[in-house]
Amino acid sequence: MKEPVTEKPGLPPAQGEDEHLSLALANSAMALPGGLTVDLLGTPAQANQWLTERGLAPVDAGMREMCATQLRSLREQIRSLFASRAEGLPALPAAVRAVNDAMTRVPTAPLLQWDDRTGPYRTAPHPTTALVDHALATLAADAADLLTGPDADRLTACGSAPCNRYLLRHGRRHWCSTRCGDRARAARAYARRTTSP
Known part of the structure; x- marks a missing residue:
């Protein structure tokens, strides 16, 4: 098994990511030709950078492995839901639960705490944990909006193997990037040449 690639592959965002x-x-884990994979959330620092680039966390959030693991886990549940929607299959109940749990995890007010010596007080959760919970809730709500909104019928998987990215189909385009479209066309042309007498 090949090691995952740690730098960005230079692919533009897939249609709909903006x-x-x-x-x-969902597209932050990519399969590339040659058995290579890219995980933009592979380390806590990469997860922090990914969230920062999307306005979901400050640069100095201090992401820990537990937080990055939660983000990667939500990604897999959302990918499962996108695959179910794109293929017209029933969703896994665990994936639906994970999205709902992420959306409802964020407290809307400081929580009541009780100290045996000083009594009751209210406080917000640990700042980094609250930050990650807020990011997870935002991402989960966006997934729910996409799956139930007008763009849901346009959701599809990239049609160029081995790519595993999702996109919102625009017209006849079934590829997440020009690179994938070129690779699919080249594969079709090669198949025609090799099957011709």
């Missing part, structure tokens, strides 16, 4: 953060999240 409008839907959840689509960008």
Whole structure:
């Protein structure tokens, strides 16, 4: 098994990522030709950078591995829901629960705490944890909006193997990038040449 690539592959955002953060999240793990993979959330620093680039966390959020793991986990649940929607299959109940849990995890007010010595007080959760919970809730809500909104019928998987990105189909375009479209056309041309007498 090949090691994951740690730098960005230079692909432009897939159609729809600019409008839907959840689509960008789903596409933050990419399969590339040659068995290579890219995970833009592979480390806490990369996860922090990804969130920062999308306005969901400050540069100095101090992301920990637990937080990055939660983000990667939500990504896999959202990818599962996108695959179900794109293929017209029933969704996994665990994926629906994960999105709903993320949306409802963020407290709307400081929570009541109780100290045995000083008594009751109200406080917000740990700042980094609250930050990540807010980002997860935002991403989950965006996924729910995409899956139930007018763009849902346009959601599709990239039609160029081995790419595993999702996009919002525009016209006849079924590829997430020009690179994938060129690769699919080249594969079709090669198949025609090799099957011709």
